Amino acid sequence: MVTIDSPRQYTLSLHATPARIPQVRRIVAAHLRHWRLENILQPVSLGVCELLTNVHRHTEGDGSCVLELRWARGQFATSVADGDPRLPRLQGPQPFAERGRGLALVAHLSDSWGTHTTPDGKVVWFTLTAQPQAMRPLRPLPPTPTLSTTVSAPVLVDFDLRAHAHPLRTGARLLSDA
Secondary structure, eight states, rough: OOOOSSSEEEEEEEOTTTTTTHHHHHHHHHHHHHHTTTHHHHHHHHHHHHHHHHHHHSSSSSSSEEEEEEEEETEOOOOOOOOEOOOOOOOOOOOTOSSSSSSHHHHHHHHHHEEEETTTTTEEEEEEEOOOOOOOOOOOOOOOOOOOOOOOOOOOOOOOOOOOOOOHTTTTOOOOGG
16 A cells, blocks of 8 residues: 655636536546546546536526645545535435435535535535555566568569450450350
8 A cells, every 4th residue: 555645735716617617527637647546536526526516506606616625644625615605405315306416426425525604605525535546567568560570561473464354445355245
């Protein structure tokens, strides 16, 4: 097992818009890969998308928010702060509802989650236990074959085109013409 003692943190201020959310998802994935936390890439990416979609749909204003990723001592925390003081509510199961399942999904994907108000609005967060994946040792690849070693030029044989010519093209008579 590999342990890294130095905490990692990334903060991004953004406007949660439908066009921006996939971009942020790619940014989050890049940080998780850089921190060697590929094993939690899917739940974190889904959770971030849900939290940012909630900011876009349910807050007043332009969707301004701050996303923070923090990883220390085996715990990965994601939080989204926005300027709307209204706290989201976890709704009961509604299997065919088109909306209202985002927090239930976050709760299902994470080890813990929560909300709290701030002087400027609120923060919604979730955590996951995460250890970095061990780096695989690099192994040299075999050399790439070159054209001269993989393909040999075919040997051309003396070929008489007249012997294989089509009778209609050469003016020869067919049996049916006789």
